[in-house]
Amino acid sequence: MMIDRTRLARLLDRERAAFRERNPRSAAAYEQARGHLFGGVPMTWMNKTAAGFPLYLAEAHGARVTDLDCHEYVDLCLGDTGAMAGHSPRATVEAVADRFGRLGGATVMMPTEDAAWVGAELGRRFGLPYWSFSLTATDANRWAIRLARAITGRPKILVNSYCYHGSVDEVLIVVGPDGEQVSREGNVGAPVDPTVTSRVVEFNDLPSLERELAYGDVAAVLMEPALTNIGIVLPEPGYLEGVRELTRRYGSLLINDETHTLSAGPGGCTKAWDLHPDIVTIGKAIGGGIPSGGYGLSAEVAARIEAMEGLDLVDMGGVGGTLAGNALSVAAMRATLEHVLTDDAFAAMTELATRFTKGVQEVIDAYGLPWSVTQLGARAEYRFTSPAPRDGGESNAAGDPDLDDYLHVYLANRGVLLTPFHNMALMSPATTEADVDLHHEVFAAAVADLVS
Ligand code: PMP
Incomplete structure (x- = not known):
């Protein structure tokens, strides 16, 4: 028809x-x-x-x-x-009102006990033990990318063609009509051409992935376990196992962006399909409508970062935001995960x-x-x-x-x-x-x- x-x-x-x-x-x-x-x-x-x-x-x-x-x-x-989580779910509304109204304080530069609860719960769901928070998935991805570059000492990030991971400079690259790697059409004021910072291959294409990883300059593969921003494209049998095997073989980290694929279950595709990424990033849904996001690190990645000298993770080294992990955001995440997106x-x-x-x-x-x-x-x-x-x-x-x-x-x-x-x-x-x-x-x- x-x-x-x-x-x-x-x-x-x-x-x-x-x-x-x-x-x-x-x-x-x-x-x-x-x-x-x-x-x-x-x-x-x-x-x-x-x-x-x-x-x-x-x-x-x-x-x-x-x-x-x-x-x-x-x-x-x-x-x-x-x-x-639905608009203004009751448990989240109550937790937010309590934190912001009764107890008071959203941006105090002090931790609250809710944060460790959320870290433990995300750890249970995604299998990664150490969590840090952001207010958007974009920032979670940007900071995860920086950590991956820091520990591998490699310059490039590899993504799938027509992915979306937020307004992250490195991801605005696609496979062109003749198989060449090109800046995504309409890329606004790119700091450098993304072919300098990135590599790109089609989803479900392991031979191309291996070809690009073999250059030895890819710090991390940043991907959704299923594409969700160009329709939904599901992985073919064996593809995700192949990605994990190749990233390990060529010394690149694997970052699963579960911002949308959380739909697959309480621990996203990572849990549903028994995936073993080095880092998971997330945002949007977990705060029940209040800005929130974060990244989870494997024990090995966390240890490698902690063993490095000279990384400024506390002040102006490029990872973090003043409002990230604030008391209101983590109160919303806790209530949403505990009572709504169960x-x-x-x-x-x-x-x-x-x-x-x-x-x-x-x-x-x-x-x-x-x-x-x-x-x-x-x-x-x-x-x-x-x-x-x-x-x-x-x-x-x-x-x-x-x-x-x-x-x-x-x-x-x-x-x-x-x-x-x-x-x-x-x-x-x-x-x-x-x-x-x-x-x-x-x-x-x-x-x-x-x-x-
Ligand atoms: N990752 C994925 C998979 C997304 O779909 C999006 C936004 N659609 C983002 C990250 C960025 O989210 P935000 O714009 O909230 O930072």
Whole structure:
């Protein structure tokens, strides 16, 4: 079944017009902000909107969001994982109110006992004993990279093509059309060309990985165990074992970025698939919406760093931030891990994502669409190619911005939010079967309109 592009363009116009009609207060707020905010938004990525302007937030609770025009949505976006615990989960709200209100103090330059609790719990989940905190996954990655360079004495970081690990200079590199390694299109003000600092290979490609590691200059491979920022690309059997074996053989550290792949279970893919990285990085979800993140080190990596002389890890040596590990952030992480994103919660969230995946697959099959849907624990994503892509380059080539926009606006106009930048649905502990079924009903109608 081919998509009729003329019909798609007409339907997209229709949905955008309906969106404008439906959301006058969001439209007015955006217009007003344009005089004061760069790009008209608090953060420039908020201009990634299928409809021409963003919906403005009024309230968000659990898996529901209400916008300024009083429409309620089933939120399958969940802050692109930052709200995987659901919006403002009660246990986190209470811990944050207690720490910031009753006890007082967020940025005091003193540790609290919550931090060691969080370190122990992350250690239990991911199998790495020593943890340090950040406020974002970007910073966790930046600091992990610095530590890896320090202990190996090597200059380069290796990543997978079309990965995303935050606005980290080293990762903005892709495999080009002729197999060459090039700066990612649109890379803003790169300090140096990323080919100086980095190497890049496609996911699921062990021969290329070995070729690049054999140069002997790679401090660390930084990767997601499954790609999640170019659709979801799952590892093929034997791939992750191969990555571990090759990184060991060529003396490079392995850093698993579990920021999104935490969806695979309480200890992310690392635990679910029995992986043994040297460092795990994480961010977003673990603070239940309060900025938080961190990195975990193996005993060996921690010992190697501690044995080095002359590293300034205390002051201005390049690792750390004033607000990192603050009392509010660690209180939020503790409450979220202890009471919200629990082992039991993941089982239910994964069941919902399985229901989501099955329902989407049924629509794809019913219309004979050349699309695929891929699940990773509590998240699932559809992509406009079939079979599902096996690497980032393939998945990137299957991008269809108009189709993305059409489905996003169609769903938003009928009360369902998907993640901008993705066709991703994430399940929280507050998401229900009825929420998933509403998506299916609207998704099926959007497809029916498109192909009938
Ligand atoms: N790692 C991964 C895998 C991510 O997907 C992202 C953001 N999407 C980041 C790191 C960076 O997170 P943040 O922007 O919160 O620093």
